[in-house]
Each structure stands twice: as C-alpha cells, then as structure tokens.
Amino acid sequence: MSRTASAARIQRISSDYFQTLSTRMKRMEHTTAVNEDTELLETYGLEELREGYFDAIFEPAKQTEENARMVVLKMREKAQEEANQVKSPIQLFLGMFVSTYDAIRTTILTKNGITVLKAFLAYFVGFLLCIIHPTARWLGPHCYFLPIATILHHPGRRTGSQIEITIQCIVGQALGMGIGALALYVSDSTTTARKGHGGLLAVAIIPTIAIASWMRACYIRLYHGFLSMGIALLALTDIDVSSHFHWRSAWDFGIPYLFGMLLPVIINLLIFPSIGQADMVNCMADALSCCRDCVHKMMASEPGVGKKAQDALNAQSLALSDIHRNMCNEIMLTTFSKDNVRIVRNLIQTVIGHIRIVELPCEIFSVSINTAKEDAEEDYFNQHQHHAIPDMAPKIFELFQEGARNLVLSIMEALTLAEEFIKNIRHPPEDISLKIQKAMADLQHKMNHLDAQYTKLIVDQQEFNISRRAAINALFVQRLSHCGHAVFNLLHHLHIMSLETPHWRLSLPRYPWKRALTWSNAQSLHDRGGKTAGHYFRVKAEVEEIFHRTFNMNTSRHVVRDGEKNQKQQMCVNAVDHSDFDAKHGDISSARYKLWKVLHRLQGFESRFAVKTTIAVTLLSLPGWLNDHDWYQHYDAFWAPILVLISLHPRAGGNAHDLIVRTVVAVIGAVFGALAAGILQDHKASPYIMGVFCAIFMIPCVYRFTVSNHPRSGLMGCLSFTIVALGIYTDKLQGPKRWRDANPVTGTWTRALGVLIGLWSAILISWILWPFVARTESRVFTADMLGHISQCYQIVADRYLYHDLDDDPTTLAIELSQIREARMRQGFQAYRELILSTRHEPSLRGDFPIQTYLALFQSCEHVFNRIVEARISSVYFRIYEFDETKETTAHLLSYRRDAIAATIMVMFIIADCYRSRRPVPRYLPSSKMARKRLFQTIASLETIMLDESDDESHVQDHEKDAQKMASLLAGSRKVGEQPVFQNPFGKTDDPGVPGEKSADQKVSSPLAGPIHGDSVTERKRKFWTIIHESAFATAFTDISEELEKIVGFSKSALGEET
Incomplete structure (x- = not known):
C-alpha cells in the first residue's frame, strides 16, 4: 500500500x-x-x-468588559428617562383607572375573589354583631376584638389550615389569659403587692413577650398561636391598669376574641370551602398547560421565546413543589392518594426538566433542506478543498424535520389529554382510559419512527463530519425524544389511575416536624408581610443546607469498609479521600459543644426580634404600669403596644415608603371610622350608616391585606377603621356607666394617635436595632450566589468530568445535583425579588446600581443554566x-x-x-x-x-x-x-x-x-x-x-x- x-x-x-x-x-x-x-x-x-x-x-x-459596562450605562439611561418623564393629569388618571380595572377583573375571575369575599364576610358579620345593641351589650365594651380577630385570622385560606390556626389561637389565647390572670392575681393579692402593681406586671409580661416573640419568629407555623397569646396577655394586663382589677375584664376581652376566632372557621366551611383538591388540580393542570405551550414554542419562528418559556417553567416547577409540600403539611380532603400526588408531581417535574434544557425555538422546523445542503457544501468545500466529507446538518434536517414535528404534535396532544384527566379527576370521562392508551400508542409510534431515522442516519453515514449546527439540531432531537419518553411515563401512570375508582381520602400532615414548624401555608406567609425578605432568608438557608449536604456526603462508588480493602481499591489513586466524609471531628455530645450550640442559636435573628419586640412593648406599656397615670386607660393607649406586637416582623421592618403608606392608610381608616360612627351627625351613630361605610372602606382594605403585595398597610387600615368606629360607638352605647369621655372627636384622635404611635414605633425600632437593608443583603446574596455557582461548576468538573x-456519578450524586439545581433556581427568584425591592429604599449614601445587579443576575442565571446542561451531557x-x-x-x-x-x-x-x-x-x-x-x-x-x-x-x-x-x-x-x-x-x-x-x-x-x-x-x-x-x-x-x-x-x- x-x-x-x-x-x-x-x-x-x-x-x-x-x-x-x-x-x-x-x-x-x-x-x-x-x-x-x-x-x-x-x-x-x-x-x-x-x-x-x-x-x-x-x-x-477586553472589549467584552467594555460592552458589559455599556449595557449597564444604557440600562441606567433608559431608567433615568422613564423616571424623568412627566405625566399629565389625564395620563395619571388613566393609569390609575387601568390598574384599578385590572385589579378588579383579576380578583373577580380568579380565586382571589373568593379569598376577599370570605375575609370580608367574616369581618362584616363580626362588625354587625358589634353594632347590634343586644349583642354589643352582651359582648361588653371591648366587643371590637371580635372583628379584629376575624381580620387577623381571616378565613381566606384552605380549610385544613383554618382549622389548625383556630386551634392554635384558642390555645394561645388561653395561655396568654392564664399568664395575665396569674400576674393580675399576684399583683392584687396584698397591700404590698398593690403598691408594686406595675412592677409585678412587668416581671410577668417582659419574659412572656420575649419567649412568645422568639417562638413566633423561629417557628413560622405557630405564628397565629403566639400572636394570639401576646394579644391576650397585653389586653388583659393593659386595658384595666388600676390596682383593683375587675375580673369582668377577662370576659370583655376573652369572649369577643374567642367568637372572632370561631367565626372565620364557620365562614370557611360554609362559603366555598377549600379542602385542597381544587388547588392541587389547578396547579397540576397549569403546569401541564405551561408544558404544552412551551412545546408548541419549539416550532415558533420568532426569537426570544426561550427566556420567557424558561421563566414560566421555573414558576410552575416551584408551584408544584409548594403544592406537594402543602399536602404533606396540612389537613386535606382529596381524591388523590399520597403516593399518586408524589409520583405525578415527580413525573411532571421530569417533563418540565426535559423541556427546560431544550433551546427554543429550534432551527430544524424552519430551515429549508435544499438551502441547508447548498450552504453546507459551499462552506465545507471552501475550507476542505482536497477531500469532501459533507456536513451532517442537511442530513439531520432531511431525516428528522418531519418526524420531530409529528412528535411535537403528539406530545402536545398527550399533554392536553393529561390536563383533561387531571381536571376531571373526580368524575373522569368513561372513555378517558381508551384515549390515554391511544395517545400512548401514538407517542410510542412517533418515538420509534425517530429511532428508525437514527438508525438510518448511522447506517448511511460512513464518516462523521459533525459541525456545531449539526450537533445542536441532533441534540435537540434527542432531547425532544427524551421529553416524549417522560410524557409517555406520565400517561402510563395516569392510565393506571384512570382504572381506579376515585374516592375521597383524608390526608393528614406527615411532614417531618422539624421542617413543618418552620413552614406555613402561602396565605399566612403573605399576611405576615415582608414576603420578599422572608422568602430570601428561607431560600438562602435551604441553598446553604443542600451544599452542606453535598460536601458532607460520600457519593463515591469506592465505599471502603474496615478490613475489606481489595487490591484494586488499594492501587486506585483517588482525587478525594471519601472516607473523610464519615469521620467525626470532635465530640458533639460534650457539654461544651451543647453549650456553644445553644449560645450560638441565641445569637440568631429570633433573639434579635425578641429583643426589639420586648423593648417596644415594654416602653409603650410602661406608663400604664405606673401609679397615677389614668390617662393611659382613659384614652385607650393600650392600642400602641398591641399594634407594635402585630406590626413587627422578624425580618423586614419596613422602609420610608412603607412608613408613609401605612401612615396614610391608617389616617384614612381613622377618618372613615369617625364618619361612620356619626362624628358629624350630632353624635348619633346609625348602625345602617356604619354598615355602609364599613362596606365602602373595608372591601378595598381587605383586598389590600389578603391579596395585594402590600398586606401590612391594608391591615393597618382595617385595624384603624375598626378601633375608631367601634370604639366611639361602644362609648355611646355604654352611656354613663363608662368612665371614658364620650366626646367623639377626642375619642377619634386619641385612638388614631395610639394606632400611629404603635405603627411608628414598630418601624423605627426596626430601623435602629439590626435593620434589614435590601441593598446590603443584595451584595451579600450576590457574593453567595457567585460562590454557589462556582461550587456547582467545581462539582461538575470534579464529580462528573474528572x-x-x-x-x-452515582444515583445519589445525581439526585443531590437535581435538588441543588432546583433550590438554586429558587435562589435566583429570591435574588431578583430582593434586587427589585431596593427601589423603595432611600439613597442616603449614594445611588444603588440596580440595573447593574439586574444585568449581573441575568449573566449568573445564564452561567448556571449552562452548568446544568454540561452536567446532563457529561x-x-x-x-x-x-x-x-x-x-x-x-x-x-x-x-x-x-x-x-x-x-x-x-x-x-x-x-x-x-x-x-x-x-x-x-x-x-x-x-x-x-x-x-x-x-x-x-x-x-x-x-x-x-x-x-x-x-x-x-x-x-x-x-x-x-x-x-x-x-x-x-x-x-x-x-x-x-x-x-x-x-x-x-x-x-x-x-x-x-x-x-x-x-x-x-x-x-x-x-x-x-x-x-x-x-x-x-x-x-x-x-x-x-x-x-x-x-x-x-x-x-x-x-x-x-x-x-x-x-x-x-x-x-x-x-x-x-
């Protein structure tokens, strides 16, 4: 040769x-x-x-860095232009009208409308009970605690959560009233004790408020219980501050507040009860619908659909995780078994994962085969004139274009059928099983056709010349085939479910108690306020936890037991000594370690929140504990410490924007309350007029509290209106028996001032002691995210590549990677929310480059997505x-x-x-x-x-x-x-x-x-x-x-x- x-x-x-x-x-x-x-x-x-x-x-x-800076500069200029635009009054009015119309329309057409309806009905019934003379006299002079309790523990949530919250609140109220009654009994037991009446109350209240605040911040699930405990304690000890306590005051607070907790349960059970089935079905159906839309976008011709599809899929993936966690964490009545929910959730997540890594849209559906052949031949012969091995891209287009399109249509049809079955899970159509079988057969036929085309491509092609274009399209077809297999597995399980007879099942909480206590339902997390800060810290802790697990678990196949080392393992040179992962460094059972652990935990945010709450409540309650301060009781000043207890948040204290908005809403609520109580009607309050004012003002406030992104301002409006309106009304109702000045004007401004003092104190002490600054946290979280991305890169290089x-990689290593990637995506969502929240903070030390951080966020997300793709390919x-x-x-x-x-x-x-x-x-x-x-x-x-x-x-x-x-x-x-x-x-x-x-x-x-x-x-x-x-x-x-x-x-x- x-x-x-x-x-x-x-x-x-x-x-x-x-x-x-x-x-x-x-x-x-x-x-x-x-x-x-x-x-x-x-x-x-x-x-x-x-x-x-x-x-x-x-x-x-290089030019890349300069281009990055130019991108940031253009973003800043665009934002500055938008901020400097001066809108005419007509534009402002139209903008407000459009936003209001959209909010009303969204509320009516979604389940938000049911939430607002149930919350308002509970409040309105409680309000009516307080303005009907017989019931108001029976409830006592502090009957306004009834509608206040219906607002704090409103029924706009799932029935299982509502029952649990009611039980928590009853136990919390009993504990608070028990501790308060004991403190009052001791302070009134002897003449000497009466002289130190305020001091004895302080000895009982201060540690109780500190412990309740610490538990409330640490265990989010018990939020309502410990809140009721604190309110009961303060109400019992601060309302009547005289040294001669009348036990009738316990009735005046306890009975209205008890009925205020029971009324939401009744409304929740009678008006559109949410037992969890509808939320689960809607979540799964929405996820399947989103998957179908994203699969359809694979054949789209317009660019830019990939990022939107990725964001939609990520949102649905997080929603599926939340709904499954809620089922494990709440009492539900559903036709889904626990195993079926878990399996279907995992199968849908698998479908989402396969769709998410596909680049949208794909060239294979829009390219002309003849044009592709001509371009490939021209490009290749220009570079390789001495030999001719044509590019595989035209061959891939020719073989897979039609088959891929048919498979996409079959996947869309299968997802539509799966969505139909999920929506009708209670009463599935009779022929649904046959339809699923037919869809499975069609899907299997299309995938077999693609496999046959693969075989044809391999057989016909004697030498491989795989360009980047050919590799991208071949990879797309393979990932589309994997997506088809995932959908086929989903249909297979749904077919098994269709053969079962659906019946109702009671699903009890089965979440690990350590995690269950630190998690609550979405509505309760929303009502607490500070959702962005709370979500940020929660996701940050979960991301840190999974990385800690990853670096402290042995995911190697080289498990060497004592006395069982074989010759192959002895000769193997490992990059990491995996036996180190199981080593115990130090005695964790020693008293010194346990003491350090306790002291370290006491330095956390829970203790800081307890200190802030205790200081604020003590200072505002102190005048009532001193002798000869009847004005504290005379003007209902006890509302200030109670409002502080309600307003303080363990994480986010609020910024200047929040302070202004909450103050304005509270003042408006006080004005509406005074008008409703007849301050301008010759001191004659009409129950009918109060009911009309209640409906006019409270519906928007209830919407703002239960649905909008600003719940704390809505809550302040509800409380301010209730305290002023019913306070003045009960003053007139009690007549000369009341020692309070019955002047409505005095009653209005004193109560409104008490509400504002409590509101301001909560925000100011959060500014002074350990404030939450979104800009500082954004920088910290940016450092953490970059560190985590580099660790992901390191893990892929170490565990998958070298x-x-x-x-x-073992099954455990892959599972840890999937959990880590899911939590990292949650981290990116929290990161974006945190950056956007910096817009409302004052620029006292210079402008915060929010556009720069948003551009950095997009780059980090892109790098992370590429790391995920590399891990899958590796x-x-x-x-x-x-x-x-x-x-x-x-x-x-x-x-x-x-x-x-x-x-x-x-x-x-x-x-x-x-x-x-x-x-x-x-x-x-x-x-x-x-x-x-x-x-x-x-x-x-x-x-x-x-x-x-x-x-x-x-x-x-x-x-x-x-x-x-x-x-x-x-x-x-x-x-x-x-x-x-x-x-x-x-x-x-x-x-x-x-x-x-x-x-x-x-x-x-x-x-x-x-x-x-x-x-x-x-x-x-x-x-x-x-x-x-x-x-x-x-x-x-x-x-x-x-x-x-x-x-x-x-x-x-x-x-x-x-």
Missing part, C-alpha cells in the same frame, strides 16, 4: 473527529485578537507544575477514555487544571469583592485564554500524532493503521470535556497492575476503529458521545465567555482597583 493512499485514508478518518475541535478553535479566535493571544499564550518552552497551584494567564480588559477510576462520556498513552494524559493534566481553576478562582475573587465591598482587581486570571491554550495544546498533539503515524504508515497494515489513527485522534482531541476509559492515566507499561491495560492490548473506546466496521448500536453510541462532548465543550466555553461579562458588571458596580 502506498504512502499516499495511507495518508489519504488517515486524513479521511481524522475528519470525522477533528471538525468539533476546529469549530471551537475558530470560535475562540473570533472572540480574541490573534496577535495578543500569541503573546499571552507563549510559554517559551517553560512549564511550572506546583502542587496546589495553577498557572494563570492575565490579560488586559472523576476517579471507575467512579462514575454522563454520556468520560474524559480520559481516549488518551492513548500515559504521557498524553500527563501532558494535558496541567492545561485541564488551569482551564477549570481559572474559572473557579475568578468567581471566588468576585464573590469576595462583593462580600467585603472592595473594588475588583484590574487583572484577573483569564478563563477564556486558559481554555484556548488547552485547545491549542490538543491541536498540537493531534498534529504531532498525525505526523508520526504518517511517517510509519509504509510499514503498517492499512486497517491497523486506520484503527490506530482513529483512536489517537479521538483520544487526543479532548478539549477538557470527555471521558478516558477505565484508567484515568491511560495505559501502563506494567501489566501486573490491576485495572490497567498493557501496551499491546486494544482499547475499547467508543470512538476507536473505523466507523463503517462497527455495529449499529456501537455507532449510535459513538455518535452521541461526539454530540454530548461537543455540547459539554460548548457549555464550558460559553461559561468562560460569560464570565468576562460578569467581571465587567462587577467592575461597574464595585469599581476597579487602580
């Missing part, structure tokens, strides 16, 4: 595998100046290998699998290390800059240049191996030569993202070492040997190995390029070191 023929054969085989690397090299060269790269990458033949260090490449700021010998190959010799692996080791370490180092440096609020260094290790140096080194090794094989080809057999060259090319082509086979260090000269192969043994590489000589199954595996390796390489390259934008955004936000 001639040398020319051999060289031509080698050249043809090499083209199968070299195209991917060539595409990457061109892409890197396109983004970086060639002359500068040559100088930066020149090592002058020197290489330094230091244990624990890496060789970084530093380059000056893993140990025979230590492929399970299809092993990086060392094709390294022919130990020298090749050793030579590439430092370059692979530098490419990974540079990315991690830059993220950690930037994260530390945000955490310490210092400027970003001017020069940072260049991840992109380290990656390009890796590409160039691999290309050089391929060239050397080609030349050496070409020189020896005249003494080699044709087929052996081809096999060896294919193996060499495939092995040295690695660009930092593929697998070596069983041995990460290639072959060895010592045949006695277990697990390693001698030099004369053939390596069973998935890409070794001629393509036409393998079976169809083997060729399919080779094909998808190339595709996923290319996808992995592209993802890591995109991360390196996006990292430069993150550096530019960070320098814009924090500044640059000079």
Whole structure:
C-alpha cells in the first residue's frame, strides 16, 4: 500500500473527529485578537507544575468588559428617562383607572375573589354583631376584638389550615389569659403587692413577650398561636391598669376574641370551602398547560421565546413543589392518594426538566433542506478543498424535520389529554382510559419512527463530519425524544389511575416536624408581610443546607469498609479521600459543644426580634404600669403596644415608603371610622350608616391585606377603621356607666394617635436595632450566589468530568445535583425579588446600581443554566477514555487544571469583592485564554500524532493503521470535556497492575476503529458521545465567555482597583 493512499485514508478518518475541535478553535479566535493571544499564550518552552497551584494567564480588559459596562450605562439611561418623564393629569388618571380595572377583573375571575369575599364576610358579620345593641351589650365594651380577630385570622385560606390556626389561637389565647390572670392575681393579692402593681406586671409580661416573640419568629407555623397569646396577655394586663382589677375584664376581652376566632372557621366551611383538591388540580393542570405551550414554542419562528418559556417553567416547577409540600403539611380532603400526588408531581417535574434544557425555538422546523445542503457544501468545500466529507446538518434536517414535528404534535396532544384527566379527576370521562392508551400508542409510534431515522442516519453515514449546527439540531432531537419518553411515563401512570375508582381520602400532615414548624401555608406567609425578605432568608438557608449536604456526603462508588480493602481499591489513586466524609471531628455530645450550640442559636435573628419586640412593648406599656397615670386607660393607649406586637416582623421592618403608606392608610381608616360612627351627625351613630361605610372602606382594605403585595398597610387600615368606629360607638352605647369621655372627636384622635404611635414605633425600632437593608443583603446574596455557582461548576468538573477510576456519578450524586439545581433556581427568584425591592429604599449614601445587579443576575442565571446542561451531557462520556498513552494524559493534566481553576478562582475573587465591598482587581486570571491554550495544546498533539503515524504508515497494515489513527485522534482531541476509559492515566507499561491495560492490548473506546466496521448500536453510541462532548465543550466555553461579562458588571458596580 502506498504512502499516499495511507495518508489519504488517515486524513479521511481524522475528519470525522477533528471538525468539533476546529469549530471551537475558530470560535475562540473570533472572540480574541490573534496577535495578543500569541503573546499571552507563549510559554517559551517553560512549564511550572506546583502542587496546589495553577498557572494563570492575565490579560488586559477586553472589549467584552467594555460592552458589559455599556449595557449597564444604557440600562441606567433608559431608567433615568422613564423616571424623568412627566405625566399629565389625564395620563395619571388613566393609569390609575387601568390598574384599578385590572385589579378588579383579576380578583373577580380568579380565586382571589373568593379569598376577599370570605375575609370580608367574616369581618362584616363580626362588625354587625358589634353594632347590634343586644349583642354589643352582651359582648361588653371591648366587643371590637371580635372583628379584629376575624381580620387577623381571616378565613381566606384552605380549610385544613383554618382549622389548625383556630386551634392554635384558642390555645394561645388561653395561655396568654392564664399568664395575665396569674400576674393580675399576684399583683392584687396584698397591700404590698398593690403598691408594686406595675412592677409585678412587668416581671410577668417582659419574659412572656420575649419567649412568645422568639417562638413566633423561629417557628413560622405557630405564628397565629403566639400572636394570639401576646394579644391576650397585653389586653388583659393593659386595658384595666388600676390596682383593683375587675375580673369582668377577662370576659370583655376573652369572649369577643374567642367568637372572632370561631367565626372565620364557620365562614370557611360554609362559603366555598377549600379542602385542597381544587388547588392541587389547578396547579397540576397549569403546569401541564405551561408544558404544552412551551412545546408548541419549539416550532415558533420568532426569537426570544426561550427566556420567557424558561421563566414560566421555573414558576410552575416551584408551584408544584409548594403544592406537594402543602399536602404533606396540612389537613386535606382529596381524591388523590399520597403516593399518586408524589409520583405525578415527580413525573411532571421530569417533563418540565426535559423541556427546560431544550433551546427554543429550534432551527430544524424552519430551515429549508435544499438551502441547508447548498450552504453546507459551499462552506465545507471552501475550507476542505482536497477531500469532501459533507456536513451532517442537511442530513439531520432531511431525516428528522418531519418526524420531530409529528412528535411535537403528539406530545402536545398527550399533554392536553393529561390536563383533561387531571381536571376531571373526580368524575373522569368513561372513555378517558381508551384515549390515554391511544395517545400512548401514538407517542410510542412517533418515538420509534425517530429511532428508525437514527438508525438510518448511522447506517448511511460512513464518516462523521459533525459541525456545531449539526450537533445542536441532533441534540435537540434527542432531547425532544427524551421529553416524549417522560410524557409517555406520565400517561402510563395516569392510565393506571384512570382504572381506579376515585374516592375521597383524608390526608393528614406527615411532614417531618422539624421542617413543618418552620413552614406555613402561602396565605399566612403573605399576611405576615415582608414576603420578599422572608422568602430570601428561607431560600438562602435551604441553598446553604443542600451544599452542606453535598460536601458532607460520600457519593463515591469506592465505599471502603474496615478490613475489606481489595487490591484494586488499594492501587486506585483517588482525587478525594471519601472516607473523610464519615469521620467525626470532635465530640458533639460534650457539654461544651451543647453549650456553644445553644449560645450560638441565641445569637440568631429570633433573639434579635425578641429583643426589639420586648423593648417596644415594654416602653409603650410602661406608663400604664405606673401609679397615677389614668390617662393611659382613659384614652385607650393600650392600642400602641398591641399594634407594635402585630406590626413587627422578624425580618423586614419596613422602609420610608412603607412608613408613609401605612401612615396614610391608617389616617384614612381613622377618618372613615369617625364618619361612620356619626362624628358629624350630632353624635348619633346609625348602625345602617356604619354598615355602609364599613362596606365602602373595608372591601378595598381587605383586598389590600389578603391579596395585594402590600398586606401590612391594608391591615393597618382595617385595624384603624375598626378601633375608631367601634370604639366611639361602644362609648355611646355604654352611656354613663363608662368612665371614658364620650366626646367623639377626642375619642377619634386619641385612638388614631395610639394606632400611629404603635405603627411608628414598630418601624423605627426596626430601623435602629439590626435593620434589614435590601441593598446590603443584595451584595451579600450576590457574593453567595457567585460562590454557589462556582461550587456547582467545581462539582461538575470534579464529580462528573474528572472523576476517579471507575467512579462514575452515582444515583445519589445525581439526585443531590437535581435538588441543588432546583433550590438554586429558587435562589435566583429570591435574588431578583430582593434586587427589585431596593427601589423603595432611600439613597442616603449614594445611588444603588440596580440595573447593574439586574444585568449581573441575568449573566449568573445564564452561567448556571449552562452548568446544568454540561452536567446532563457529561454522563454520556468520560474524559480520559481516549488518551492513548500515559504521557498524553500527563501532558494535558496541567492545561485541564488551569482551564477549570481559572474559572473557579475568578468567581471566588468576585464573590469576595462583593462580600467585603472592595473594588475588583484590574487583572484577573483569564478563563477564556486558559481554555484556548488547552485547545491549542490538543491541536498540537493531534498534529504531532498525525505526523508520526504518517511517517510509519509504509510499514503498517492499512486497517491497523486506520484503527490506530482513529483512536489517537479521538483520544487526543479532548478539549477538557470527555471521558478516558477505565484508567484515568491511560495505559501502563506494567501489566501486573490491576485495572490497567498493557501496551499491546486494544482499547475499547467508543470512538476507536473505523466507523463503517462497527455495529449499529456501537455507532449510535459513538455518535452521541461526539454530540454530548461537543455540547459539554460548548457549555464550558460559553461559561468562560460569560464570565468576562460578569467581571465587567462587577467592575461597574464595585469599581476597579487602580
């Protein structure tokens, strides 16, 4: 065989595998100046290998950073223009009209309307009971606690939660009144005790309020119970502050408040009871509808639909997790069994996960096959004039365009059928089982057709020339097929459910009690206020928890038990000693450790909230505990400490905007209450007029409290209106028996002032002591998110890419990755909400670059999505699998290390800059240049191996030569993202070492040997190995390029070191 023929054969085989690397090299060269790269990458033949260090490449700021700063500048200019726009009064009026119309329409057409209706009905019935003379006299002078209790514990939530809250409140009220009664009894027991009446009350109230506040902040689920306990204690001890206590006061508070807690349960059970079935069905149906819409967008022609689809899928994924958690955490009556809810939730989540990684829209549905063929041939022959292996992209378009479109339509039809079954789960149609079977058969037929097309592609294609365009479209078809399999599994389980007879089941809470106490239903979390801050801290703790679990669990396959080490494990060189994960460092059962743990816990936010609440309540209650201060009782000043107790939030205290809005709403509520009580009607209050004023004012306030994003201001309006209106009304109703001044004007402004003092005290003490500053937390959370992203990158590189010998990712490792990614997405949602909340904070120390942080958020989210894609692709190959010799692996080791370490180092440096609020260094290790140096080194090794094989080809057999060259090319082509086979260090000269192969043994590489000589199954595996390796390489390259934008955004936000 001639040398020319051999060289031509080698050249043809090499083209199968070299195209991917060539595409990457061109892409890197396109983004970086060639002359500068040559100088930066020149090592002058020197290489330094230091244990624990890496060789970084530093380059000056490039155009990417400048472009990032320009993006931020344009965003700022746009925001400034919008802020400086002066709207005419007509535009303002139209804007208010449109927003009001949208709010009313949304409320009527959604379940929000039922929430507002139930909450208002409970309040209105309680209000009517207080203005009807017989019931008002029976309830006592403090009957207004009845409608106040209906507002605080309103029935606009699920029935199971309402029953649980009522039980909590009754127990809390009993405890509060018991402690208060004991304190009053002791303070009134002797003459000496009466002299220190206020001091004895303080001794009982201060520790009780501190403990109740700590428990209320720590265990969110018990919020209503401890709130009722605090209100009962303050009401019993502060309403009647005289040294001669009348026990009738216990009735005057206890009975109205008790009926105020029972009334919401009755309304909840009688008016549109929500037993959990409807919420679960609607959530699952909405998720399936969103999946169907996103699948339909795969065939869309307009760009930009991918980001919207991703956001919608993420929202539905979080909603599914919440509804499943609620079922495990509440009392529900549903036709779903516990196992079915869990399985269906997981199957829908799987469908969402497969759709989420698909790039939308895809070119395969819009490209013309003839045009694609012409473009591919022209591009390829311009670059490879001496040999012609056509690009596979036109062939992929030809074979899969119609089949992929049919599969998309079948998936949409299957999702529609699944949504129909879920919506009609109580009374499913008779033929639903047959429909599901038919849809499953159709879906299976379409997937089998795609598989047949795969086989045809592999059989017809003798050599692989996979361009980036071909890889993207082939990957899309495979992910679409995986999506079809996920939908098929969902239909299979729904078909099993359709054969069962639906019946009602009582679902009791079964959540682990430690987590159940720190979680509450969505409505209760909304009513507490500070939803953004609470969500941020909760998600932050969950993200930290999963990373702590990840780094402290052994996910390796190398589980070495004592006395069971085999020879293979002894010879295996592991990157991490996994036995360290199970080691116990220190005695956690010692008294010193337990004492430290208790003291450390007492330094948390719960203790800070308890201190703030205790100080505020004590200072506002102090005048009532002193002797000769009858004005405290005369003007109902006890409302100030009660309002502080209600208004304070463990996390968010409120900003200047909140202070102004709540004050205005409280003043308006007091004015409406005074008008309703007949302050302008010659002191004659009419129950009918009060009812009309109540409906006019309270419906908007109840909506603002229960539905809108500003619940605390709505609550202040409800409380202010109730306190003033019913306070004046009961003054007149009691007549001369009351010791209070019956002047309505005095009663109005004194009660309104008490409400405002309580409101202001709550916000001011939150500003003074441990304030929550969204801008500071945004910087801290940015540092945390960058650190977590770098850890995700590190885990993918360590556990999935450069893993140990025979230590492929285990099921536990994959499950932890999926949990980590789900919580990271929750973290991104909380991060965005936190950044947007900074808009209402005053700029006392300079403007906060909110546009910069939003741009940084988008870049971080993009990097994270690419890390997820890389992790998914990494399970299809092993990086060392094709390294022919130990020298090749050793030579590439430092370059692979530098490419990974540079990315991690830059993220950690930037994260530390945000955490310490210092400027970003001017020069940072260049991840992109380290990656390009890796590409160039691999290309050089391929060239050397080609030349050496070409020189020896005249003494080699044709087929052996081809096999060896294919193996060499495939092995040295690695660009930092593929697998070596069983041995990460290639072959060895010592045949006695277990697990390693001698030099004369053939390596069973998935890409070794001629393509036409393998079976169809083997060729399919080779094909998808190339595709996923290319996808992995592209993802890591995109991360390196996006990292430069993150550096530019960070320098814009924090500044640059000079």
